[in-house]
Each structure stands twice: as C-alpha cells, then as structure tokens.
Amino acid sequence: MVALRSASSAGRIILAAAILALAGARTAESQQTTGGLMVEPVGVVFARGQTSAVLHIENQTGRDVAFQVRPYSWSQAGGVDQLTVTDELAVSPPIGHIRTGTKQVVRLVLRRPAEEQEAAYRILLDQVPPPRQPGTVNFAFRFSIPVFAEPAATAHAAPRVSWSLQPAGGEYYLVAVNRGTRHDEFSDIALTAADGRAIAIDESGSPYVLPGATRRWRILSKGFSPSGQTLRVTAHAESGPVDQPLAGP
Incomplete structure (x- = not known):
C-alpha cells in the first residue's frame, strides 16, 4: 500500500x-x-x-x-x-x-x-x-x-546502508538505514543463523531504500528471538553484494 x-x-x-x-x-x-x-x-x-x-x-x-x-x-x-x-x-x-x-x-x-x-x-x-x-x-x-x-552538489552520489535487527510491537524487523546521498535497491534478501538455518522475512513491497530513509522487513519465523544468536544478512544490491553479520538489539 x-x-x-x-x-x-x-x-x-x-x-x-x-x-x-x-x-x-x-x-x-x-x-x-x-x-x-x-x-x-x-x-x-x-x-x-x-x-x-x-x-x-x-x-x-x-x-x-x-x-x-x-x-x-x-x-x-x-x-x-x-x-x-x-x-x-x-x-x-x-x-x-x-x-x-x-x-x-x-x-x-x-x-x-x-x-x-x-x-x-x-x-x-x-x-x-x-x-x-x-x-x-x-x-x-x-x-x-x-x-x-542525481544531485548537482555532489561529485559522486552513493548509498551508505547499514543493517540491524529491531523489535517493535512484539515482533522483530530487519532494518536498513541509508545515510548516503543515493538510493539503493535490494533483492534476494536472506537472514541466516550460524547453523545455516534460514530466518523467513517478508520481502513484499518496494525494494528501494531512498537516501536518508529507512526500510523495514518483518521477520516471519514464529518464535524468533535474536538473543544469543549470531546472524548474517545477505542480499543482492544495485551497489554491490551484501554479506555482513548482525548483532541482536
């Protein structure tokens, strides 16, 4: 919507x-x-x-x-x-x-x-x-x-996206914050545990994260809690591949 x-x-x-x-x-x-x-x-x-x-x-x-x-x-x-x-x-x-x-x-x-x-x-x-x-x-x-x-005042606009996990309303979300000056676009977003187990997320909606904006993907796996877990987020992005560990909130 x-x-x-x-x-x-x-x-x-x-x-x-x-x-x-x-x-x-x-x-x-x-x-x-x-x-x-x-x-x-x-x-x-x-x-x-x-x-x-x-x-x-x-x-x-x-x-x-x-x-x-x-x-x-x-x-x-x-x-x-x-x-x-x-x-x-x-x-x-x-x-x-x-x-x-x-x-x-x-x-x-x-x-x-x-x-x-x-x-x-x-x-x-x-x-x-x-x-x-x-x-x-x-x-x-x-x-x-x-x-x-593209902005006229910036020689090379680029996204600068950071990832985290955040709780809200009794659920958890995978959150991307773009502090750069250009949008980024993501597909095939995956969240995995240290044992390789996939954590389901809701990928519906726009794949873009605009500059200065935040996008959230709701975690769908029932009973999910990041406490004590080592998690990893991977994705394909317009700016390049994403592969980084995530700390719990």
Missing part, C-alpha cells in the same frame, strides 16, 4: 487502492508489459545537468487505449512509501489516446535540479478504462515508474 499526499492538503492521506504494477521492477530491465501495454524504460535516471527524458508507451492490446500520466515526489517517511503531488517534474502529454499497434512518447522535464542528495519521484501511468458496458468487466492497469535525479 502506498500513501498519496495532496500538495494542497498535506495532512490528508489517501491510500491508493490500486496495485502499483511496477513497484518492484528492477531498473536494469528495459521494458515491462501489462495487458498488452508496454512501457520503456521502467526506471529513469536524470544525470547531473540533465533536465529531460522520455518514456515510450506501446499499445498492443488490440484496442485504442486512453491514458493519464501523473508525477509525484517520492519519500519513505517512517519506512512507508509516500507519494506527494509535485510540480518539480512535468509530464507531456498528461493525458492522451494511443491507437492499437502504435506508440506514444511521454516527455519528462525536471524543473528543479536536486541539490545535496538524489531526488526521487514516481510516475503513475494509468490506463483510463472505457465506459462500462452491460455484462462486461473493465480492467485498468497502472504502471508505477521510479525516477531519480
């Missing part, structure tokens, strides 16, 4: 009921397909000094498709992905139609460069379903595309 914040009413939080189809997609992939709609790339990075980029949408659904594109600022306050309406990133066109078998280019324009650390955004690209006909069910697809802008 992702929280959407309105820029004009920051205290009002609307929980997005729709599934973000590409929330967990790795940026190394160049294209994603949902229901005959293809979007590339699935992740955008604005290099230092770059202010424009493009998305390509291809319609192979067999019918004309209406779409809407909206930019959001992306944060992880409290370890929860939150999207806030922003004017720092512009999209053109914000709405349109794509005839079947054709492509549409959507242009992204960065209006405000990042300064001290990388800025993070998400583009929500929604299919607008046609009017419902009696006896039919319409399915609308949503793509959630991560967009990152």
Whole structure:
C-alpha cells in the first residue's frame, strides 16, 4: 500500500487502492508489459545537468487505449512509501489516446535540479478504462515508474546502508538505514543463523531504500528471538553484494 499526499492538503492521506504494477521492477530491465501495454524504460535516471527524458508507451492490446500520466515526489517517511503531488517534474502529454499497434512518447522535464542528495519521484501511468458496458468487466492497469535525479552538489552520489535487527510491537524487523546521498535497491534478501538455518522475512513491497530513509522487513519465523544468536544478512544490491553479520538489539 502506498500513501498519496495532496500538495494542497498535506495532512490528508489517501491510500491508493490500486496495485502499483511496477513497484518492484528492477531498473536494469528495459521494458515491462501489462495487458498488452508496454512501457520503456521502467526506471529513469536524470544525470547531473540533465533536465529531460522520455518514456515510450506501446499499445498492443488490440484496442485504442486512453491514458493519464501523473508525477509525484517520492519519500519513505517512517519506512512507508509516500507519494506527494509535485510540480518539480512535468509530464507531456498528461493525458492522451494511443491507437492499437502504435506508440506514444511521454516527455519528462525536471524543473528543479536536486541539490545535496538524489531526488526521487514516481510516475503513475494509468490506463483510463472505457465506459462500462452491460455484462462486461473493465480492467485498468497502472504502471508505477521510479525516477531519480542525481544531485548537482555532489561529485559522486552513493548509498551508505547499514543493517540491524529491531523489535517493535512484539515482533522483530530487519532494518536498513541509508545515510548516503543515493538510493539503493535490494533483492534476494536472506537472514541466516550460524547453523545455516534460514530466518523467513517478508520481502513484499518496494525494494528501494531512498537516501536518508529507512526500510523495514518483518521477520516471519514464529518464535524468533535474536538473543544469543549470531546472524548474517545477505542480499543482492544495485551497489554491490551484501554479506555482513548482525548483532541482536
């Protein structure tokens, strides 16, 4: 679940009921397909000094498709992905139609460069379903595309992630804190005991840890307690492999 914040009413939080189809997609992939709609790339990075980029949408659904594109600022306050309406990133066109078998280019324009650390955004690209006909069910697809802008004030932005175990509400969590100036992305996260026993964790949700943010993965193994144990966390990360011991809280 992702929280959407309105820029004009920051205290009002609307929980997005729709599934973000590409929330967990790795940026190394160049294209994603949902229901005959293809979007590339699935992740955008604005290099230092770059202010424009493009998305390509291809319609192979067999019918004309209406779409809407909206930019959001992306944060992880409290370890929860939150999207806030922003004017720092512009999209053109914000709405349109794509005839079947054709492509549409959507242009992204960065209006405000990042300064001290990388800025993070998400583009929500929604299919607008046609009017419902009696006896039919319409399915609308949503793509959630991560967009990152490298900071102008830092010669080489990099993540700096530390790992720990923390208790909360009678449960334990594997916690990653990013004190760097760039995001990191994790997959195949594993927590193991000294005897090689695997500790189950909940890997659902976004694989990203934004700069200055914290991500938590709930430990699922029943009766788990880190007391007196030597544990180890391993993972694949965009910045390189993770393999380090963990001390209990």
